[in-house]
Amino acid sequence: MTGNVLLEINDLAVEFFSHRRKIHAVRGLDLTVLPGQFHALVGESGAGKTVTSFTILRLLPPSAAVTRGSVVFQDHNLLTLSEDLMRNLRGREISMIFQEPSKYLNPSMKAADQVIEGIRFHLGYSEKAAYQWTRELFQRVGLDGGRTAMSRYPHEFSGGMRQRLMIAMAVACNPSLLIADEPTTALDVGVQRQIINLLQELRGEKNMAILYVTHDIGVVRYAADYVSVIYTGRIVESSPKDLLFANPRHPYTRLLLESIPSRDKRGSRLQGVPGSIPNPENSPPGCSFHPRCPIAQPICAETLPPMVKIESAHRCACFFPGKDLGLPG
Amino acid sequence: MKIFRLFLRKAGRLLLTVFIISTAVFFALRIIPGDPALVVAGIDASPETVAAIQTRLGTDRPILAQYEEWLLSVLRFDFGASLFSEEKVSALIMDRFPLTLVLALLGMAVAFLLALPLGVLSAVRRWSFWDYLGMIVSQVGMAVPSFWLGIVLLLMFAVWIRIFPLFGGEGPLHLVLPAVALGVNRGAVLLRLVRTTMIEELGKEYIITARSKGLPERVIRYRHALRNALVPVVTVSGIQFGYMLGGAIILEQVFSLPGVGRLFLSAIYQRDFPVVQGGVIFIAIVFSLINFLVDMVYALVNPKLQAGGG
Numbered sequence: 001m002t003g004n005v006l007l008e009i010n011d012l013a014v015e016f017f018s019h020r021r022k023i024h025a026v027r028g029l030d031l032t033v034l035p036g037q038f039h040a041l042v043g044e045s046g047a048g049k050t051v052t053s054f055t056i057l058r059l060l061p062p063s064a065a066v067t068r069g070s071v072v073f074q075d076h077n078l079l080t081l082s083e084d085l086m087r088n089l090r091g092r093e094i095s096m097i098f099q100e101p102s103k104y105l106n107p108s109m110k111a112a113d114q115v116i117e118g119i120r121f122h123l124g125y126s127e128k129a130a131y132q133w134t135r136e137l138f139q140r141v142g143l144d145g146g147r148t149a150m151s152r153y154p155h156e157f158s159g160g161m162r163q164r165l166m167i168a169m170a171v172a173c174n175p176s177l178l179i180a181d182e183p184t185t186a187l188d189v190g191v192q193r194q195i196i197n198l199l200q201e202l203r204g205e206k207n208m209a210i211l212y213v214t215h216d217i218g219v220v221r222y223a224a225d226y227v228s229v230i231y232t233g234r235i236v237e238s239s240p241k242d243l244l245f246a247n248p249r250h251p252y253t254r255l256l257l258e259s260i261p262s263r264d265k266r267g268s269r270l271q272g273v274p275g276s277i278p279n280p281e282n283s284p285p286g287c288s289f290h291p292r293c294p295i296a297q298p299i300c301a302e303t304l305p306p307m308v309k310i311e312s313a314h315r316c317a318c319f320f321p322g323k324d325l326g327l328p329g
Numbered sequence: 330m331k332i333f334r335l336f337l338r339k340a341g342r343l344l345l346t347v348f349i350i351s352t353a354v355f356f357a358l359r360i361i362p363g364d365p366a367l368v369v370a371g372i373d374a375s376p377e378t379v380a381a382i383q384t385r386l387g388t389d390r391p392i393l394a395q396y397e398e399w400l401l402s403v404l405r406f407d408f409g410a411s412l413f414s415e416e417k418v419s420a421l422i423m424d425r426f427p428l429t430l431v432l433a434l435l436g437m438a439v440a441f442l443l444a445l446p447l448g449v450l451s452a453v454r455r456w457s458f459w460d461y462l463g464m465i466v467s468q469v470g471m472a473v474p475s476f477w478l479g480i481v482l483l484l485m486f487a488v489w490i491r492i493f494p495l496f497g498g499e500g501p502l503h504l505v506l507p508a509v510a511l512g513v514n515r516g517a518v519l520l521r522l523v524r525t526t527m528i529e530e531l532g533k534e535y536i537i538t539a540r541s542k543g544l545p546e547r548v549i550r551y552r553h554a555l556r557n558a559l560v561p562v563v564t565v566s567g568i569q570f571g572y573m574l575g576g577a578i579i580l581e582q583v584f585s586l587p588g589v590g591r592l593f594l595s596a597i598y599q600r601d602f603p604v605v606q607g608g609v610i611f612i613a614i615v616f617s618l619i620n621f622l623v624d625m626v627y628a629l630v631n632p633k634l635q636a637g638g639g
Binding site: 057059087088089090091092095096098100103104105106107108109117118121122166169 | 533534535537538539540541542543544545548552553556557560630631
């Protein structure tokens with residue numbers, strides 16, 4: 001692989017088994033993250049975003065299995081790495097923050113201790129050095145680095161502060177990839193912006209790539225360098241952000257972009273994507289978007305459209321990219 | 330500050346409980362037919378002798394005056410003297426109680442030694458050999474009464490294989506079998522609880538965070554999951570400890586140990602009212618005190634109840 005790629009996922013498939021039924025959560029997903037990139041993975045809930053991010057860190061529950069593909073991070077195939085080596089990567093090279101920090105923080109452990117334990121384990125710092133570094137991290141992420149804040153319990157923090165604490169934990173060992181799984185969904189709009197700005201700043205300071213999983217197109221437009229649109233466990237369009245917003249080609253992407261309000265669409269009805277995401281247990285054949293697609297043709301129900309190059313790094317998996325959707329307004 | 334208010338509230342409840350029990354004991358003993366003076370003097374005694382004894386016991390005075398004196402005596406922890414040995418009841422109890430307490434504490438230690446490692450192992454390796462072993466141990470342990478287990482243990486390890494002494498209360502060796510008999514029964518209950526709460530905690534989201542930090546499984550299990558799993562276990566084991574004291578009283582009979590259990594039982598046989606009265610109050614106080622301490626420990630291990638919380 002080239003030296004300029006941080007994470008490369010190829011043809012990844014993940015299945016869940018529940019009550020003897022198979023659920024295809026991810027079905028042949030390709031994704032490439034470059035060092036220092038803010039890569040947004042966008043899609044509706046149930047599209048396989050979270051499963052993908054949990055697969056990278058190998059945190060899937062026992063009911064899930066990777067059935068195909070590879071996840072290559074800095075020349076290691078994470079899917080075949082020994083558990084010991086994987087543990088060394090987790091929290092040190094790849095770390096993660098989650099949607100609901102209130103659930104993802106240990107309720108009976110002091111804030112500072114939750115940061116310190118990772119530092120001590122990965123970097124071998126002394127108790128004192130780890131405490132000192134944690135204090136600096138607290139200040140950096142906008143938590144008061146005083147003794148009182150550090151010895152508080154998570155339930156004594158607000159939602160935004162809890163996410164800041166999660167971020168302090170995640171960046172403590174200067175990872176090269178941070179996976180952020182809808183980190184602002186549970187937060188107020190004003191706090192969302194602060195958290196995203198903080199992540200942007202930390203990304204610059206630490207030259208850390210961020211894989212930002214979200215369903216919020218507004219966040220993507222604000223922060224991302226590169227966007228991958230995911231639908232039923234596959235990437236349907238991926239592109240540098242500016243190209244994508246200027247010239248979306250996949251009907252799903254275009255309907256998603258139509259669904260955000262903007263000044264020039266004032267007065268017209270917001271479009272949104274008609275219908276809902278198919279049941280992952282029996283996804284439609286061919287292009288799985290065809291039942292909801294306004295321009296679907298017979299071929300779409302039969303054959304899976306391949307990813308094709310639109311221009312430079314802009315790629316799209318549709319037989320009729322950019323065809324007029326016939327939308328009102 | 331929160332924890333101080335909690336302390337005051339719980340201490341108030343403790344005092345109220347003791348007051349209610351004292352009142353109940355006082356009136357119960359007055360309602361039960363049979364004059365204690367007659368018991369002391371014997372049924373053939375002359376009315377003068379009985380009256381003299383009534384005066385000595387204070388039972389000839391108006392009931393409210395007796396009640397007032399009784400409450401004061403509870404506060405002073407002075408329940409008068411035994412009708413037979415004429416020793417002070419409080420001295421009799423304090424003389425015997427350490428043995429009962431040590432027995433209950435040892436029983437608790439056995440219960441924890443059984444419940445914690447096996448409970449954690451059952452939860453971590455579900456449906457494994459250890460889990461099935463844990464299930465069998467807890468089923469049998471809960472089903473078998475401790476006095477029966479005590480008798481069986483005596484037969485096995487004091488009669489057939491003579492490792493432990495059969496009778497008496499001298500030295501620590503005498504406490505091993507009763508402590509095991511006590512602990513297995515209560516440990517069985519705790520074992521189920523540790524397994525359940527541990528499985529519950531291991532399924533929570535913060536465990537995923539701990540894994541995402543790359544921590545070793547051992548640290549995730551003990552520092553993260555077990556710490557949280559112990560919060561309900563502490564509460565239940567406090568209540569268990571109360572039962573443990575009750576169980577200790579029974580096992581003192583089986584193992585002929587001179588603890589408070591034997592004292593109270595022989596007092597009941599002899600109609601030694603001051604000792605019975607003092608004994609009931611004493612057990613009630615100890616029980617409430619344990620509950621009080623459990624509440625306090627619970628507040629300490631559960632940070633949501635600590636100062637400044639919201």
